[in-house]
Amino acid sequence: MSSTRRSALFINFWRLAILILTLGVWQWGWEFNHWLVAGLDKHTAKMLTLQILDPFFISQPTEIWQRFVELGCLRDRAGNWVFSAAGKGFIGCLGKHPENLWAMTWATLYNTFWGFFVGVSTGVIAGLALGRSDTLARIFEPYIVAINSLPRIALVPLIVLMFGLGDLSKIMTAWIIVFFLVFFNTFEGARSVDRDHINVARLLGASDWQITRSVIIPSTMAWVFASLTPAVSFSLIGVIVGEFIGAEKGLGKIIIESEATLETADMMVALFVLMVVGVALAVGIRRLQAYLLRWQAHFNHTF
Amino acid sequence: MNMGSGNRARIQVDKLYKTYPGRHRQSVAAVEDVSFSIREGEFVALIGPSGCGKSTILNMAAGLLPISGGSIHIDDQPVLAGQVTPRVGYVFQRDTAYPWRTVARNIGFGLELNKTPEAQRRRLVDEFVHRGGLTEFANAFPLTLSGGMRQRVALMRTLIMRPEILLMDEPFGALDTHTKLDMHKLLLEIWQEERQTVIFVTHDLGEALTLSDRIIVLSARPGRIKEIFEVDFARPRDAVSLRETRQFADLFSRIWHSLGEEFMKGRAQG
Numbered sequence: 406m407s408s409t410r411r412s413a414l415f416i417n418f419w420r421l422a423i424l425i426l427t428l429g430v431w432q433w434g435w436e437f438n439h440w441l442v443a444g445l446d447k448h449t450a451k452m453l454t455l456q457i458l459d460p461f462f463i464s465q466p467t468e469i470w471q472r473f474v475e476l477g478c479l480r481d482r483a484g485n486w487v488f489s490a491a492g493k494g495f496i497g498c499l500g501k502h503p504e505n506l507w508a509m510t511w512a513t514l515y516n517t518f519w520g521f522f523v524g525v526s527t528g529v530i531a532g533l534a535l536g537r538s539d540t541l542a543r544i545f546e547p548y549i550v551a552i553n554s555l556p557r558i559a560l561v562p563l564i565v566l567m568f569g570l571g572d573l574s575k576i577m578t579a580w581i582i583v584f585f586l587v588f589f590n591t592f593e594g595a596r597s598v599d600r601d602h603i604n605v606a607r608l609l610g611a612s613d614w615q616i617t618r619s620v621i622i623p624s625t626m627a628w629v630f631a632s633l634t635p636a637v638s639f640s641l642i643g644v645i646v647g648e649f650i651g652a653e654k655g656l657g658k659i660i661i662e663s664e665a666t667l668e669t670a671d672m673m674v675a676l677f678v679l680m681v682v683g684v685a686l687a688v689g690i691r692r693l694q695a696y697l698l699r700w701q702a703h704f705n706h707t708f
Numbered sequence: 709m710n711m712g713s714g715n716r717a718r719i720q721v722d723k724l725y726k727t728y729p730g731r732h733r734q735s736v737a738a739v740e741d742v743s744f745s746i747r748e749g750e751f752v753a754l755i756g757p758s759g760c761g762k763s764t765i766l767n768m769a770a771g772l773l774p775i776s777g778g779s780i781h782i783d784d785q786p787v788l789a790g791q792v793t794p795r796v797g798y799v800f801q802r803d804t805a806y807p808w809r810t811v812a813r814n815i816g817f818g819l820e821l822n823k824t825p826e827a828q829r830r831r832l833v834d835e836f837v838h839r840g841g842l843t844e845f846a847n848a849f850p851l852t853l854s855g856g857m858r859q860r861v862a863l864m865r866t867l868i869m870r871p872e873i874l875l876m877d878e879p880f881g882a883l884d885t886h887t888k889l890d891m892h893k894l895l896l897e898i899w900q901e902e903r904q905t906v907i908f909v910t911h912d913l914g915e916a917l918t919l920s921d922r923i924i925v926l927s928a929r930p931g932r933i934k935e936i937f938e939v940d941f942a943r944p945r946d947a948v949s950l951r952e953t954r955q956f957a958d959l960f961s962r963i964w965h966s967l968g969e970e971f972m973k974g975r976a977q978g
Contacts, residue, residue, distance in 0.1 A: 599804075601800050601802055602806060604798075604800070604804075605798075605806075605865075606817070606821070607792060608772075608792060608797070609817060609865075610818065610821055619821075620806070623806070624808070626808075700807050700809075701851065
């Protein structure tokens with residue numbers, strides 16, 4: 406329909422306009438600001454200068470791009486594209502610079518995946534066990550409340566101390582955050598299984614194990630899947646925080662090191678890659694959810 | 709007990725009581741001194757105002773609720789809470805089709821549970837999907853079906869197990885009049901072929917008259933048997949044209965009076 410098309414065009418126009426404006430201000434805002442206040446006396450000029458636009462803090466799109474192609478082994482220091490004849494080759498560059506952007510991204514992704522995987526699986530198992538057993542739930546309740554009320558991030562230094570600077574400490578950090586999120590969702594889900602759904606199975610002759618497998622688990626899964634999107638974001642947060650506290654590699658390490666060396670362009674590169682990673686993970690999980698929960702109303706028409 | 713083939717009591721309810729713990733340590737009686745027996749292949753409706761304990765009786769018969777006093781025997785075996793009686797099928801009022809299973813997999817659920825061989829299961833599922841008029845929707849999820857179709861899924865899921873005894877708890881209570889009539893037709897058709905022994909709980913007198921051989925009227929809480937009516941309309945019955953007959957109207961008004969008093973009491977307790 407033409408009206409929806411026009412409105413889509415309208416939306417896209419404004420999206421693009423905002424992007425261009427942001428990049429433009431980012432790139433030239435500082436110079437423009439100085440040009441504006443050029444004729445004024447020193448005091449007023451200082452007052453009217455927006456410090457936030459200083460490339461020292463926010464770098465510049467061109468500078469960030471420059472660092473991106475360098476850190477990403479796309480162009481060597483001499484300025485030659487690695488794929489061109491004068492370039493030294495992409496794989497060679499990766500080998501020569503173990504701290505390249507892709508190795509760092511991979512390290513973060515790898516730990517995020519394991520933190521997510523271990524966190525979700527242990528959270529589901531614990532949630533099902535406690536959700537289906539009042540005795541277990543009552544025994545563990547005070548401990549769960551106590552640990553859960555502790556801000557998990559506060560545990561990161563301890564985890565790094567215990568598990569070292571390698572991957573394990575990042576996975577543990579992600580795990581401890583993801584676990585509780587998934588645990589509480591699963592627990593709620595296991596508690597709210599429709600009694601009649603269980604009765605139907607029982608009346609059709611199901612054993613306890615069959616009821617668990619074919620009624621309790623599938624109906625709890627709806628709650629579990631609903632927690633997967635936040636779980637993957639939380640896992641990423643856990644890994645990055647772990648990398649801040651102490652790491653040998655990872656995007657978090659690039660960020661924390663560029664803070665120390667005042668290389669804001671490097672930091673911006675890491676942040677952008679992180680943004681892309683975050684979006685990709687969230688979209689991936691949403692698609693998986695939409696497929697697995699296609700029997701549920703609000704997932705039926707997503708994507 | 710009479711064990712003659714046509715007259716055998718398949719379900720025997722004796723001095724049945726159900727009490728619930730209430731406030732001030734007093735127990736509340738839901739069912740009081742209810743006795744009746746149901747013959748092989750008989751279709752019996754339990755009718756009464758809401759809260760009269762008719763569903764409670766059914767749930768006790770299914771082993772879903774513990775019995776407070778008296779007994780229920782199915783084929784001379786006492787029914788115990790938490791124990792499933794084989795050959796008994798149960799249909800709930802609420803929509804109980806599993807939303808995560810397709811129509812076909814809902815209907816085949818019981819056969820999956822008892823590990824019926826794949827080929828046989830598929831054949832039976834096809835047959836019951838067809839009987840339920842659900843062929844087009846075999847691979848659809850319940851989400852996309854109407855309430856009536858979902859209830860047909862639940863009914864077929866029970867019937868595919870070939871139960872000899874059917875316990876039905878207001879199975880069509882949530883459906884609109886038209887859909888309800890469709891379901892009556894379907895149920896009459898199936899019952900005519902298979903002659904299950906049925907206890908059908910309802911508060912809809914027209915429905916009870918259309919379907920059953922006997923109507924047990926329960927009083928307002930606590931539920932006691934008030935009166936029992938024989939419904940001797942010829943079978944096979946047609947769910948629609950039956951309603952237009954003189955006999956139907958006569959019996960309807962007779963039972964209506966008996967029931968009306970209880971509805972008034974039920975409302976007063978309300």
